Amino acid sequence: MPDGQTAVARVQEAFPQTVMQVGSMHGVPMLRLHKQDVPAVARYIHTDPQVLGSLSLLWAVDHRPREARYELCYLFTLAERKDWLLLSSDLAGGEREFASITPVVHAAKWYEREIRDLFGLIPVGHPDMRRLVRHEHWPKGSHPLKKDFVWDQVLERVQGEYAYRKMHGDGVFEIPVGPIHAGVIESGHFRLSVAGEPILQLEVRHFWKHRGVEKLFEQQRLTEAVPLAERVSGDTSVGHSVAYCQAVETLLGMTVPPRARYLRSLFLELERLHNHIGDVGAICNDTAYALAHAHCGRLKEQLMQLNDRLTGSRFLRGVNRVGGVVLDLSGPQLSQVDAELHAIEREFVEIETILFANASLTERLENTGVLSEHTAWDHAVMGVVGRASGVDRDLRRDRPFAAYHECQPKVAVYRYGDVRARMRVRLDEVHDSIRLIHTLRRQLPTGPVVALSVDPPTPGQWAISAVEGWRGEILYVVMAGEEGRIHRCKVRDPSFVHWPAIQWAAVGNIVPDFPLINKSFNLSYAGNDL
Amino acid sequence: MFRIIKKSLSTGVVTGHYPAVKSPSEPVSREAIEKAKPFRRSLTIREVDTGSCNACEMEMNALTNSIYDVERFGVHIAASPRHTDALVVTGPVTVNMERALKDVYKQTADPKIVIALGDCAINCGVFKGSYAVTGPVERHIPVDVRIAGCPPRPAEILAVLDMLRGARTEADK
Numbered sequence: 079m080p081d082g083q084t085a086v087a088r089v090q091e092a093f094p095q096t097v098m099q100v101g102s103m104h105g106v107p108m109l110r111l112h113k114q115d116v117p118a119v120a121r122y123i124h125t126d127p128q129v130l131g132s133l134s135l136l137w138a139v140d141h142r143p144r145e146a147r148y149e150l151c152y153l154f155t156l157a158e159r160k161d162w163l164l165l166s167s168d169l170a171g172g173e174r175e176f177a178s179i180t181p182v183v184h185a186a187k188w189y190e191r192e193i194r195d196l197f198g199l200i201p202v203g204h205p206d207m208r209r210l211v212r213h214e215h216w217p218k219g220s221h222p223l224k225k226d227f228v229w230d231q232v233l234e235r236v237q238g239e240y241a242y243r244k245m246h247g248d249g250v251f252e253i254p255v256g257p258i259h260a261g262v263i264e265s266g267h268f269r270l271s272v273a274g275e276p277i278l279q280l281e282v283r284h285f286w287k288h289r290g291v292e293k294l295f296e297q298q299r300l301t302e303a304v305p306l307a308e309r310v311s312g313d314t315s316v317g318h319s320v321a322y323c324q325a326v327e328t329l330l331g332m333t334v335p336p337r338a339r340y341l342r343s344l345f346l347e348l349e350r351l352h353n354h355i356g357d358v359g360a361i362c363n364d365t366a367y368a369l370a371h372a373h374c375g376r377l378k379e380q381l382m383q384l385n386d387r388l389t390g391s392r393f394l395r396g397v398n399r400v401g402g403v404v405l406d407l408s409g410p411q412l413s414q415v416d417a418e419l420h421a422i423e424r425e426f427v428e429i430e431t432i433l434f435a436n437a438s439l440t441e442r443l444e445n446t447g448v449l450s451e452h453t454a455w456d457h458a459v460m461g462v463v464g465r466a467s468g469v470d471r472d473l474r475r476d477r478p479f480a481a482y483h484e485c486q487p488k489v490a491v492y493r494y495g496d497v498r499a500r501m502r503v504r505l506d507e508v509h510d511s512i513r514l515i516h517t518l519r520r521q522l523p524t525g526p527v528v529a530l531s532v533d534p535p536t537p538g539q540w541a542i543s544a545v546e547g548w549r550g551e552i553l554y555v556v557m558a559g560e561e562g563r564i565h566r567c568k569v570r571d572p573s574f575v576h577w578p579a580i581q582w583a584a585v586g587n588i589v590p591d592f593p594l595i596n597k598s599f600n601l602s603y604a605g606n607d608l
Numbered sequence: 609m610f611r612i613i614k615k616s617l618s619t620g621v622v623t624g625h626y627p628a629v630k631s632p633s634e635p636v637s638r639e640a641i642e643k644a645k646p647f648r649r650s651l652t653i654r655e656v657d658t659g660s661c662n663a664c665e666m667e668m669n670a671l672t673n674s675i676y677d678v679e680r681f682g683v684h685i686a687a688s689p690r691h692t693d694a695l696v697v698t699g700p701v702t703v704n705m706e707r708a709l710k711d712v713y714k715q716t717a718d719p720k721i722v723i724a725l726g727d728c729a730i731n732c733g734v735f736k737g738s739y740a741v742t743g744p745v746e747r748h749i750p751v752d753v754r755i756a757g758c759p760p761r762p763a764e765i766l767a768v769l770d771m772l773r774g775a776r777t778e779a780d781k
């Protein structure tokens with residue numbers, strides 16, 4: 079399997095006429111193409127057994143006012159997962175159409191619809207041209223990420239109806255769920271087509287919570303947008319803020335001091351812990367196993383109170399800043415973490431034994447909500463959901479950041495792709511997180527926790543950053559604007575990738591299992607809707 | 609079975625074991641307490657998310673864990689607005705959620721109380737001004753109680769609910 083440079087050479091060999099330019103940005107190999115050549119090259123990268131690139135991100139940039147062009151960028155992660163490969167093409171002048179790659183790379187589906195909504199660029203040949211982010215009552219021509227769209231304007235409301243995919247036949251019924259749900263859950267809509275109990279089709283319609291996060295980033299300065307990043311998806315405050323900070327640090331050429339890198343890893347693992355333990359409990363709760371839920375809820379609460387004592391925030395907010403971390407932890411605080419985690423691990427082991435001794439629980443989890451390895455690959459699924467479906471990816475190992483190259487995380491991979499596998503991945507990761515935190519604490523270097531600031535970057539420069547949050551890969555692309563401002567900030571929570579995939583995991587299951595499947599994915603609506 | 613009982617016994621009672629918090633920055637108004645009287649200190653709540661970052665939801669959920677256990681005060685979380693005394697709204701109101709919020713408000717039987725939970729619901733927080741946000745909850749439906757914080761801690765939410773339920777407030781003492 080090739081690394082990035084070899085893959086570039088292969089593409090050049092296969093398409094001698096089409097590659098206009100080869101370059102790299104902060105170490106990411108980059109190929110410039112004519113827009114009409116993108117589908118063929120994307121198909122080659124995606125399917126050639128020697129390359130096997132999985133689409134990790136697709137985003138657009140409006141370069142105005144500096145240059146009158148839109149740029150489309152396609153980021154692939156190569157099968158060996160060590161390297162990225164970037165394709166980019168321009169839409170110059172008044173051009174608004176580009177060739178859709180969705181027919182050849184399925185994972186592009188939502189990205190291209192998103193680009194259409196936010197930039198008004200049209201993916202020609204896309205199989206689904208319905209709106210995604212802009213619900214039908216948005217006026218025509220309102221494309222928020224175009225540079226001439228005023229960020230704080232008031233939108234008028236027009237008439238319009240979303241057309242759900244219809245299923246017809248004797249005894250086929252639709253069950254609409256949401257946007258407001260029965261539990262304390264975020265807002266989103268699910269449309270289930272059923273024949274009796276079995277689900278024939280699930281359609282996810284989201285973006286109810288679209289708050290205009292990416293446009294809000296563009297109103298901020300590079301060094302000041304951390305609080306916004308923390309609020310993209312509250313349960314992943316650390317993951318998002320680290321991802322944002324890393325992108326800006328690359329842009330500013332900052333070297334984060336070792337102690338700060340260690341603390342970031344430590345906070346990321348604390349975040350993973352409380353979320354995973356909470357999720358294990360929530361999965362049990364959806365099988366009506368209240369006892370396990372109560373125990374897990376208690377441990378989760380214990381962890382959140384620990385977070386609060388350490389940082390003053392139960393969600394570890396306010397710990398990251400561009401250049402390092404705001405808070406240093408003292409010796410006694412670190413011993414407290416150690417002691418508390420030892421106690422929690424001991425309890426967690428007991429609870430695990432109780433869980434797996436319960437046949438009526440495991441029976442509900444097995445073979446429920448299967449996401450096959452093939453479907454997972456087609457949707458470029460990763461993170462917890464991917465690892466439960468045999469996708470052996472973890473950025474902490476594959477593209478180490480923070481202090482992960484110094485503490486060897488173990489990657490938990492299961493093949494069955496059912497609810498049980500997703501729970502298993504979480505259980506394994508809980509143990510490994512605790513081990514990692516102990517290791518990080520033992521190896522914690524001394525020294526400063528913030529890098530000194532350096533010169534502002536040149537406008538138009540950009541950087542990508544990737545963080546393995548507790549859900550999966552969080553990607554940020556940050557482009558510098560004039561005077562230290564943000565020109566563009568693309569945010570990608572793993573939920574954006576996993577929502578389309580859940581539609582396939584639900585098919586064939588019975589209606590009462592849908593909440594359980596949904597819980598086992600536990601995706602963010604806020605991080606998806608932005 | 610033996611293991612389960614052993615675990616429960618060794619865990620003991622955890623309810624109510626949480627650090628004390630400062631009293632709420634904005635006390636519950638007399639009118640709101642008056643309005644809550646017909647519910648006789650028991651409140652049924654429906655949570656509505658109009659564009660939160662989801663941390664506020666997580667803290668609402670934490671209220672039901674065995675440490676805070678709101679049910680012991682007669683506070684229930686209902687599945688439908690029709691069974692509800694109080695709507696708890698989180699998040700700035702997004703353009704896409706505005707209609708749903710107004711609908712839910714209409715579907716909730718009178719008398720009803722609206723609680724704006726978190727800075728976003730009160731003043732849109734970091735999302736203020738965005739084209740996709742149509743203003744704080746108050747702009748769309750009348751708000752009776754505000755719980756500030758980003759997010760407010762469960763214990764802080766509990767303190768406000770206590771006041772609202774007519775557990776004695778500072779002003780009464």
Ligand code: SF4
Pocket residue numbers: 309312659660661662663664698699700725726727728729733734757758759760
């Ligand atoms: S108030 Fe804070 S925690 Fe609550 S929804 Fe808003 S940003 Fe999230």
